[in-house]
Amino acid sequence: xxxxxxxxxxxxxxxxxxxxxxxxxxxxxxxxxxxxxxxxxxxxxxxxxxxxxxxxxxxxxxxxxxxxxxxxxxxxxxxxxxxxxxxxxxxxxxxxxxxxxxxxxxxxxxxxxxxxxxxxxxxxxxxxxxxxxxxxxxxxxxxxxxxxxxxxxxxxxxxxxxxxxxxxxxxxxxxxxxxxxxxxxxxxxxxxxxxxxxxxxxxxxxxxxxxxxxxxxxxxxxxxxxxxxxxxxxxxxxxxxxxxxxxxxxxxxxxxxxxxxxxxxxxxxxxxxxxxxxxxxxxxxxxxxxxxxxxxxxxxxxxxxxxxxxxxxxxxxxxxxxxxxxxxxxxxxxxxxxxxxxxxxxxxxxxxxxxxxxxxxxxxxxxxxxxxxxxxxxxxxxxxxxxxxxxxxxxxxxxxxxxxxxxxxxxxxxxxxxxxxxxxxxxxxxxxxxxxxxxxxxxxxxxxxxxxxxxxxxxxxxxxxxxxxxxxxxxxxxxxxxxxxxxxxxxx
Amino acid sequence: xxxxxxxxxxxxxxxxxxxxxxxxxxxxxxxxxxxxxxxxxxxxxxxxxxxxxxxxxxxxxxxxxxxxxxxxxxxxxxxxxxxxxxxxxxxxxxxxxxxxxxxxxxxxxxxxxxxxxxxxxxxxxxxxxxxxxxxxxxxxxxxxxxxxxxxxxxxxxxxxxxxxxxxxxxxxxxxxxxxxxxxxxxxxxxxxxxxxxxxxxxxxxxxxxxxxxxxxxxxxxxxxxxxxxxxxxxxxxxxxxxxxxxxxxxxxxxxxxxxxxxxxxxxxxxxxxxxxxxxxxxxxxxxxxxxxxxxxxxxxxxxx
Numbered sequence: 001x002x003x004x005x006x007x008x009x010x011x012x013x014x015x016x017x018x019x020x021x022x023x024x025x026x027x028x029x030x031x032x033x034x035x036x037x038x039x040x041x042x043x044x045x046x047x048x049x050x051x052x053x054x055x056x057x058x059x060x061x062x063x064x065x066x067x068x069x070x071x072x073x074x075x076x077x078x079x080x081x082x083x084x085x086x087x088x089x090x091x092x093x094x095x096x097x098x099x100x101x102x103x104x105x106x107x108x109x110x111x112x113x114x115x116x117x118x119x120x121x122x123x124x125x126x127x128x129x130x131x132x133x134x135x136x137x138x139x140x141x142x143x144x145x146x147x148x149x150x151x152x153x154x155x156x157x158x159x160x161x162x163x164x165x166x167x168x169x170x171x172x173x174x175x176x177x178x179x180x181x182x183x184x185x186x187x188x189x190x191x192x193x194x195x196x197x198x199x200x201x202x203x204x205x206x207x208x209x210x211x212x213x214x215x216x217x218x219x220x221x222x223x224x225x226x227x228x229x230x231x232x233x234x235x236x237x238x239x240x241x242x243x244x245x246x247x248x249x250x251x252x253x254x255x256x257x258x259x260x261x262x263x264x265x266x267x268x269x270x271x272x273x274x275x276x277x278x279x280x281x282x283x284x285x286x287x288x289x290x291x292x293x294x295x296x297x298x299x300x301x302x303x304x305x306x307x308x309x310x311x312x313x314x315x316x317x318x319x320x321x322x323x324x325x326x327x328x329x330x331x332x333x334x335x336x337x338x339x340x341x342x343x344x345x346x347x348x349x350x351x352x353x354x355x356x357x358x359x360x361x362x363x364x365x366x367x368x369x370x371x372x373x374x375x376x377x378x379x380x381x382x383x384x385x386x387x388x389x390x391x392x393x394x395x396x397x398x399x400x401x402x403x404x405x406x407x408x409x410x411x412x413x414x415x416x417x418x419x420x421x422x423x424x425x426x427x428x429x430x431x432x433x434x435x436x437x438x439x440x441x442x443x444x445x446x447x448x449x450x451x452x453x454x455x456x457x458x459x460x461x462x463x464x465x466x467x468x469x470x471x472x473x474x475x476x477x478x479x480x481x482x483x484x485x486x487x488x489x490x491x492x
Numbered sequence: 493x494x495x496x497x498x499x500x501x502x503x504x505x506x507x508x509x510x511x512x513x514x515x516x517x518x519x520x521x522x523x524x525x526x527x528x529x530x531x532x533x534x535x536x537x538x539x540x541x542x543x544x545x546x547x548x549x550x551x552x553x554x555x556x557x558x559x560x561x562x563x564x565x566x567x568x569x570x571x572x573x574x575x576x577x578x579x580x581x582x583x584x585x586x587x588x589x590x591x592x593x594x595x596x597x598x599x600x601x602x603x604x605x606x607x608x609x610x611x612x613x614x615x616x617x618x619x620x621x622x623x624x625x626x627x628x629x630x631x632x633x634x635x636x637x638x639x640x641x642x643x644x645x646x647x648x649x650x651x652x653x654x655x656x657x658x659x660x661x662x663x664x665x666x667x668x669x670x671x672x673x674x675x676x677x678x679x680x681x682x683x684x685x686x687x688x689x690x691x692x693x694x695x696x697x698x699x700x701x702x703x704x705x706x707x708x709x710x711x712x713x714x715x716x717x718x719x720x721x722x723x724x725x726x727x728x729x730x731x732x733x734x735x736x737x738x739x740x741x742x743x744x745x746x747x748x749x750x751x752x753x754x755x756x757x758x759x760x761x762x763x764x765x766x767x768x769x770x771x772x773x774x775x776x777x778x779x780x781x782x783x784x785x786x787x788x789x790x791x792x793x794x795x796x
Binding site: 018019020021022128132283284285286287288289291292323327331340341437457458 | 507508509510512513514516517523524525526527528529530531716719723752
């Protein structure tokens with residue numbers, strides 16, 4: 001047909017997933033070959049003399065190695081934090097504290113692209129998410145709490161607020177920089193100093209944050225960032241001179257922490273697991289509800305504690321919703337996290353991928369029907385296709401236990417009371433979603449669902465001004481908003 | 493076999509659309525990064541989907557002839573370019589366009605039914621349509637009676653579309669909802685359902701005379717209506733966003749949205765059109781940039 005006029009061209013997108021590669025440039029970030037511990041404003045070699053590798057889960061290649069802090073290293077960090085607290089931070093005028101936090105926020109914005117690239121390389125999440133969600137939201141968190149620093153008397157009218165002292169903070173691998181921001185910003189705003197331990201699979205953005213903190217000229221020791229695995233975390237939680245523990249992670253580790261601090265004066269906030277119900281009523285705007293369900297469970301490969309992993313659909317629209325969900329699954333692009341078109345990136349670690357596979361097996365053994373779209377997964381790296389399970393009951397393990405991956409279970413219901421009962425029938429209570437066009441139904445459900453956050457006709461919306469936290473085994477204490485200040489102050 | 497009667501649905505039961513949700517979804521398509529061969533193919537396809545349009549009081553035979561020449565010869569220095577899909581003119585210009593286009597395969601679309609307001613008696617609308625078809629239009633772009641629709645007179649609007657469809661004979665019927673006057677997404681969805689059930693071959697957003705004309709969320713509401721109708725009846729319906737799409741990048745966003753909402757089967761000019769007059773030159777400019785690596789000045793692209 002060459003040369004002739006042709007007016008029935010067909011586009012070469014053979015499927016909607018087949019876009020030409022559009023990779024973000026790796027050179028936008030510099031990753032050091034080795035990182036030491038950030039203690040007292042300097043990068044210090046670990047007393048343990050040990051380092052461990054951190055890899056790119058999408059390629060399984062080593063990115064860098066980071067120090068493995070032992071108990072003596074933890075002690076050094078806590079001593080530095082205590083000194084900084086006593087000598088400078090506690091007595092600094094609140095307005096000055098605020099200036100430092102604003103400065104951190106601004107430098108994060110300036111280095112946003114670099115942070116996004118590192119976050120994606122180290123953690124496996126799509127660059128679209130780290131660029132559009134993780135990094136801007138993290139910077140916003142610093143901006144928001146910087147504003148509170150000199151206004152605590154308005155946050156707590158007629159009360160005097162005193163900082164607690166040194167906070168030991170342990171964060172997970174699903175939103176590495178954002179969780180660091182959630183922890184550090186309110187602690188600094190209220191006058192506390194910090195020892196933070198990022199997760200062992202995703203330490204690099206926290207260490208870049210350490211560089212930013214140094215660049216912001218924060219007084220030495222106010223923020224210390226130490227790397228390591230469970231033992232390092234344990235040494236931090238059990239350190240005698242810690243006044244406060246803030247932990248985000250699994251319910252299992254949350255329970256260990258709670259036992260460890262029992263009988264001490266240490267305060268704690270725990271933000272743990274979840275198994276959120278996302279509920280679609282027959283009067284819901286179905287296409288938008290389906291989109292919300294997709295974002296609810298497949299955002300960040302489902303590595304989200306508030307992921308809407310249990311879908312409840314009213315029986316009269318079940319077939320329609322299922323068809324729409326399956327159609328939408330077909331257009332999700334799973335692959336290279338650095339590609340700007342990728343919707344679902346790499347699973348964070350080999351261990352987590354094995355855990356997800358374990359549950360896929362359990363689901364099938366339980367007689368649930370598994371559905372995955374037709375796309376091909378990359379050969380290298382840790383990838384899992386988005387998965388939905390139908391023919392599931394409350395008594396199926398896949399609908400009870402947190403899978404922390406791109407796996408959705410679907411159940412049907414008939415009446416409002418039935419779905420409230422089923423949604424609450426979980427040891428967790430972090431979040432829930434309700435989809436209906438009827439306002440009164442929304443209010444009925446939000447008052448009866450036992451979950452820290454209930455979203456109506458949307459899902460996974462986060463804002464620094466909005467509190468976040470759990471009921472039941474999803475933890476206690478609130479982060480974000482005015483509420484997020486409370487766990488870091490003594491009120492007199 | 494007895495002829496199957498299709499029950500007319502209750503249009504007050506059309507699905508609701510969540511404004512925030514549909515706008516977020518539409519914005520998500522614009523995040524796709526279209527590069528290299530995908531971009532090239534997308535640009536060629538966009539060009540091939542254009543209904544090159546002139547709908548002005550001052551339209552003359554000379555103007556229409558020149559536009560038709562452009563439709564066939566978009567940029568002769570670029571070899572192997574497709575033509576546009578159709579030219580779109582007033583009924584009085586159909587004969588001229590038909591003659592000018594010859595056997596190029598380019599369709600002649602004519603607006604009709606008292607375009608753009610639709611405020612004409614029904615018999616006038618029918619005559620208007622028949623005249624356009626007799627003059628050689630193979631596509632008719634009608635407007636719905638928005639006043640009646642907003643009054644809740646759905647049967648009136650339904651019957652009118654059905655009658656115009658009958659008057660079209662073999663010509664394909666595009667039904668313009670004029671979404672800028674319907675305002676809410678719920679109403680756009682309802683009007684889409686109504687038009688498809690009444691016999692539309694295409695649904696189209698706008699006349700181009702009212703702002704806002706086509707937007708991505710409005711088009712997405714209509715694409716979702718087409719998808720639901722397809723699943724319900726097995727019938728494919730075409731889509732034509734019109735007005736306000738003047739840049740290549742926008743056109744590529746629309747194609748991404750089409751591709752990810754209705755899939756490959758709709759990715760051709762039988763099922764999707766852009767109603768636009770200035771889009772073609774921007775696409776040509778991008779195509780030359782892809783080919784030569786250099787942006788050329790706008791005067792290298794002919795204005796017809």
